[in-house]
Amino acid sequence: MELVILIIVLALLEYLVFSFQVGNARVKYNIKAPAVTGHPVFERYFRVQQNTIEQLIIFVPAIFSYSYVAENLGWPGNETAAILGVIFLVGRALYARAYARDPATRGVGFLMSFLPSVVLLAGTLIGILISLL
Amino acid sequence: MELVILIIVLALLEYLVFSFQVGNARVKYNIKAPAVTGHPVFERYFRVQQNTIEQLIIFVPAIFSYSYVAENLGWPGNETAAILGVIFLVGRALYARAYARDPATRGVGFLMSFLPSVVLLAGTLIGILISLL
């Protein structure tokens, strides 16, 4: 479980970095709260943060659920979850960098953070079906 | 616990469907990132996704907390949580369908996904007070 919590903590710290970048862009481009539009570069950083929320809301429960269900079945749940988690972390970093440079190039980073969540959810579902049957 | 994790996984998969619908609407109505406005139908799908985040942020910890506290007290926590979870899942689906057709009709689906969370939170609070006293 410690391995999975480590990944979750790293994902949250990465998200914190994205949040700081929004704050910096807010100051730099003089976007006064509560506005969240007004300069395209600010909007890119804001969308990176928002999209990371949209991903974390799946990823955090999914990695936790998968490792719980998989370990109960005697699978190497923590290790598999950690590998998928590292792909997620790298994917988010690529996504953020690509979005800031050119939103059109954000696809690879998006998939690298999105697919691990899908695999974790599918693995959890399969694990639950096996436990219940 | 497996039953509760099953509900959480289904809620996350339902949320994934809403996210795909936003992506489809982004392409269909030619809304280029980072914009999140520009066509009323796109904005409806986007608000369904955003509102589902606003709900999941309560629902996931609430169903987990309720089942943990209730089971510790010897209540049928998993079963009650699962029933409330199914209402949540159906409510979200009705909400999304109603919002896409006519935002003014989204009330029933909203309540069906909102009230289960309130009941889970209230049940958790009552359970904690009983455990502590």
Add this chain to the structure above:
Amino acid sequence: MELVILIIVLALLEYLVFSFQVGNARVKYNIKAPAVTGHPVFERYFRVQQNTIEQLIIFVPAIFSYSYVAENLGWPGNETAAILGVIFLVGRALYARAYARDPATRGVGFLMSFLPSVVLLAGTLIGILISLL
């Protein structure tokens, strides 16, 4: 664990209050869904809710992870987490009140809800490193 769940439930109930305030402002200033702009006071309440999501997405997993890791190490994890949680709850309330009156004054409340999450994440990281070594 019950103490930590109590804090999480209170944070979610506080968030529910912010959500109701958005709903009220939507009616009062006649902002029709799916619009989320149109009146500065509505936008303030909306940003309070959104910023609370941005905080809860860190705070809930962070307080849970910290108390799990700290208790496993024999530290008073639940009690420390509960104290930090109370600071978070008060900070969010101050943030919401300040934002509604004058967005420029929201700094103190923001820090009071942001720093507890950072301390919880840092504490979890340190705890995991100690467990693994």
